[in-house]
Amino acid sequence: MEVRARAPGKIILSGEHAVVHGATAVAASINLHTTVSLLFSSDNDNMLQLNLKDMALEFSWPIGRIKDTLPDFDAPSPSTPKCCSIESLRAIASLVNELNIPEAKIALASGVSAFLWLYTAIQGYKPATVTVTSELPLGSGLGSSAAFCVSLSGALLALTASAGLDYSNQGWATYEETGLDLVNKWALEGEKIIHGKPSGIDNTVSTYGNMIKFRSGELSRVKSNLPLRMLITNTRVGRNTKALVAGVSERKLRHPDAMASVFDAVDSISKELSAIIQTPANDDISVTEREEKLEELMEMNQGLLQCMGVSHASIETVLRTTLKYKLSSKLTGAGGGGCVLTLLPTLLSGIVVDKVIAELESCGFQCFIAGIGGNGVEVCFSGAPSS
Template sequence: MSSTIDSLFLNTPSSGDFINKSNGIIFTISTPGKVILHGEHSVVYGKLALAASLGLRTSGTFRENEYSDDASVIEVHFPDINLHYSFNFKEIQNLLEKPLPVNPDISCFNLENPEKIDHDLHLKNIEGFLSGSGNYDTLNKVQKNSLVSFLYLFTAMFSSLNLKLCPFHFSVSSQLSIGGGTGSSASFVISLVASFLHYIKLATRRSGNRVNLSKDIYAPCLFTLDSDTTMFNEEELKAISNWGFYGEKIHHGNPSGVDNTICTYGSLIAFKKGCPPNRKSMSYPLKLLLINTRVSRDTKSLVLKAADFIQKFHNVGNALLNTMDEISKTALELLDVLNKSNSNEDEIATTFQKLEELSEINHSLLRILGVSHPSLEEIVRILKEYGLKAKLTGAGGGGYSTCLVPPSFSQNYLDEILAKLSNSGFDVKITTLGVEGVRVDS
């Protein structure tokens, strides 16, 4: 190890368990996925929708490497999409020295306000940098988006900071299926942002600089980085969600902001188009069957299909949308009942029954809109044999189906259901709803 790195690692304040003298900073962050409970398609028309965090998580592990003048790289490894990519460390350092494109001028930007970055121009610059490096042009769309997200967020968050960096290895793996409507992209970008922010916390603590994090040409950054390195505080969570929104723009163009919010904070969110997401707590554990039809779907065409129905049968379509809105409102009230600490067993059982019935009704309405699929209907039929109610989630047309499992449901029957769904060609997982958001795992 060089003397520079020796002094960086050994002659600075202790940073706890996240730093080891031989390998530098190392930690793992994890982020939940998300699922839409109610409000698919109707949310496009200004109706209420509900989303909850999912107990399937994306994990990002960050590990500093030793510095070498001969061969120093930043390694990115995303095994779920078969991507292993290396950047020359000095080239990344040079990239970080370039001023960020900011509106109205660079002196107004710091780590706290990602909205001041000229998103389109910064994205264009990153894509231009990548197009001339490595084998970027041979990558598929998902691989490119993931790599662009990494470098966009890394440079956007670090370029303004007066912080000494080391080469590092960063890997991300997920329990979520990509493109299935369970928030895989948001879970990914929130893992990126949270990892970068956590590294900034640890590296800042190590360097002893706790006053102004910004370089001179940028606005002073007095962001209070919590000394507790085992968790994120509210200010840090807000920054993570805000930066995650811009990572989501790379994947979805014009995201609603719901996915990055639910993946950051966890629990439950009620949202309407054009309104800030309303965060709700979920203290009662909800067991969920998440069933993958293995049928790919085109979200855009399904949205257009629903729109065509609503236009063709205007009054009927509006009645369907209004009913879906009422279902979301009623489901939210029922979830509030479950989360009350004084709910008794009879009240819980009755509440669960109503929630199941709402799922059945909502699926029927979505079927009328024309966004179901034979695979989804097969899942509904199988679960109905056992007294359970399933509904599609997300755009429909394939993708996933969900089913709440009552707390008193027989484990033997549940095992039968899992076997039957699997034998029918479906991939099914048992998970939980309303889990905590992004967190430091180790």
């Protein structure tokens, strides 16, 4: 039987980086997914194979080699998420180094390490073929690492007893709440390998979907009463979340008081932003007034992200360009390049939207409008159950 799991990417409406230091953040899923297919079979020479379809890369390891390197998983325990120790990470690095990943794609090494950990810790030494495809740009602020870890955990846990899923179900199905909690916890362990010090917001919104307010590991669901439309501009400037998160922590060490005030200000912005989004539609405040408040909060959040040192010349170009059309923008995700959000107010004419997109694309950026707030991780079964 083939198991497929898909998990969405995300946008952070406010609070990235500050959320790592305990501030509130608001995030929503987007309708771009990473999909993982898991196929256990007896005719693959006792190998574990990982196919990264979009990158045309295939990696494989003899099961015996994995067992020698990570010897503790004869009886894996899927219902107990386990942190990858420094020793295990070192052992995994030796397996990844042997792959000779092309230098231009070396950033994938952390994703492959997360794969080896999640696979072995959840499934042990079963031979299988795992195939990954993604609609998300990698390393661009749209949560590709979280969508990878969530879809992988979703596929690996789908056949375990704790998942409680109905294999005869046709089409995409959602996990029960306890299954989602487990997927989310495992995905966080994967994110730790890729990010170093994740807050958990990206895997949480990818797992549960919709829109969430998140603080210190706790989520509360946000029910949007605004028809939010965001233009996403990918500056195509590559960057790495781990390095950016570490940079902010170093700045915090150098200026603890100033940075604490910055994080506090972000906390207030996120709380106000989520309150505005949730204000009932029949309230006295018009949609336009609420959009204007959101725009101002986005600009304020962007200013504070500049204070944290995570903006970039390409991001500033997007901000300047959209401001010419009186539109407000902020970076989303870890910054340092990657993607920028621009609020498209309800009454904005299509002509202006086309003009701003044309101008941004003439700078070499890529623009798109993604659907916001869809489902989180989903699973789909096909073929006969294996014995």
